[in-house]
Amino acid sequence: MAEHPNVTLVRRALDLVAAGDPEGVLALWADDMAYFAFDEAGRPAEFHGHSEFLDVMRTGRQMMREHTYEIIDIRPVGDELVVAHLRTNATSSRTGRTVSGDYLGVYRVQDGHLAMGCDFVNHETGALMEENWA
Numbered sequence: 377m378a379e380h381p382n383v384t385l386v387r388r389a390l391d392l393v394a395a396g397d398p399e400g401v402l403a404l405w406a407d408d409m410a411y412f413a414f415d416e417a418g419r420p421a422e423f424h425g426h427s428e429f430l431d432v433m434r435t436g437r438q439m440m441r442e443h444t445y446e447i448i449d450i451r452p453v454g455d456e457l458v459v460a461h462l463r464t465n466a467t468s469s470r471t472g473r474t475v476s477g478d479y480l481g482v483y484r485v486q487d488g489h490l491a492m493g494c495d496f497v498n499h500e501t502g503a504l505m506e507e508n509w510a
Contacts, residue, residue, distance in 0.1 A: 380452040382485040386460060387450060389490060390481070394445065398433055402426045405490045412494035442467040448478070458483045 379387075385404060392400040411423045413432050423432050436443070442465070449461040460481040467474040477498045484492040 380458075382452050382456070382458050382483075383450050385485055385488070385490065386458045386481070386483050387447065389483075390445075390447060390460065390462075393433070398430055401433070402429070405429065406486065409490060410492045412492075439469055440466045441469040442474070456484050456486060458485065 389401055389404045392404070405426065407426065409425065409429060411429050411432060412420065413423065413436075414420060423429055444466075445462045445464040447460060448463050450458065452458055460483070461478065462481060463476065463478050465474065465476045479495055479497040482494045482496070483490055
């Protein structure tokens with residue numbers, strides 16, 4: 377059975393993030409995209425458009441001197457949504473502590489582009505992020 381096209385799109389975006397290709401990533405996201413993540417102070421925040429999304433990616437790379445992940449599971453949910461179970465291995469730039477943890481990425485695909493995304497992290501990964509902002 378062929379992979380759902382929305383899953384293929386999200387998988388491609390995740391691969392480009394892992395490869396450090398921000399221009400490639402942005403080509404897959406709609407111009408008016410929204411992403412829910414954490415701001416530089418560690419508060420949940422909503423980011424809009426390519427410029428703000430680039431800032432989120434840049435901040436994440438600065439906070440984690442090493443950051444890899446693997447896709448554990450990825451699947452479509454209906455016609456627009458994709459849920460990805462990811463496992464991260466991240467080392468804090470500030471403290472040097474490394475954690476492994478699971479998180480979910482939830483994505484909405486519209487008109488062949490990623491339109492919205494949100495990350496849900498487990499407690500241990502969240503604690504590592506809080507250490508970076510302390």
